[in-house]
Amino acid sequence: MQTPPTQKNPSVEKAFHVSWDQFHRDARALAWRLSGAAPFVGVVAITRGGLVPAAIVARELDMRIIDTFCVASYVDEKVQGSVKVLKTVSPELGRKDGEGLLVIDDLVDTGATVKLVRSLLPKAHVATVYAKPLGRPLVDTFITEVSQDTWIYFPWDLGLSFQAPIAQSERG
Numbered sequence: 001m002q003t004p005p006t007q008k009n010p011s012v013e014k015a016f017h018v019s020w021d022q023f024h025r026d027a028r029a030l031a032w033r034l035s036g037a038a039p040f041v042g043v044v045a046i047t048r049g050g051l052v053p054a055a056i057v058a059r060e061l062d063m064r065i066i067d068t069f070c071v072a073s074y075v076d077e078k079v080q081g082s083v084k085v086l087k088t089v090s091p092e093l094g095r096k097d098g099e100g101l102l103v104i105d106d107l108v109d110t111g112a113t114v115k116l117v118r119s120l121l122p123k124a125h126v127a128t129v130y131a132k133p134l135g136r137p138l139v140d141t142f143i144t145e146v147s148q149d150t151w152i153y154f155p156w157d158l159g160l161s162f163q164a165p166i167a168q169s170e171r172g
Ligand SMILES: O=P(O)(O)OC[C@H]1O[C@H](OP(=O)(O)OP(=O)(O)O)[C@H](O)[C@@H]1O
Pocket: 046, 047, 048, 049, 050, 071, 072, 073, 074, 080, 105, 106, 107, 108, 109, 110, 111, 112, 113, 114, 135
């Protein structure tokens, strides 16, 4: 299954850099919020970004049944291709339209990924750590909203590098 052809994100101007520490705290906050909706029969991570928060949430909620929903979409930074399903959940977990499942991703942006997952698991509870306005109505639980023109930089995509002083960057 696949969503309609390639689309580009609206102009992304701002940057939101997330450290490992901040991501861990935000994912734990998500687990706290989800504890009110528990119990779930299993956790499903939307790969690949959902693997990290899924591990943290599963640890906090003491869940051991963990599966993946594997998709591929963004072909390049900030450019989204059509979303393709590479693997869905096991038939055992996926029966009953995903009822009782907790589906986790790192963020919802345009909502294309979550829409596709929801079309196959309509009764699952979908949670993300971060949400942008376009995708926000498609998730049941999230922690932090950022504006649509913000690109979120995750710690697994970053490395340490020199930062020019603010005064220097203001001089151009
Ligand atoms: O709401 P959308 O516009 O669909 O965007 C959100 C999706 O984009 C990113 O995944 P990406 O496809 O870049 O792959 P990755 O998780 O393997 O990095 C992110 O992890 C979400 O899954």
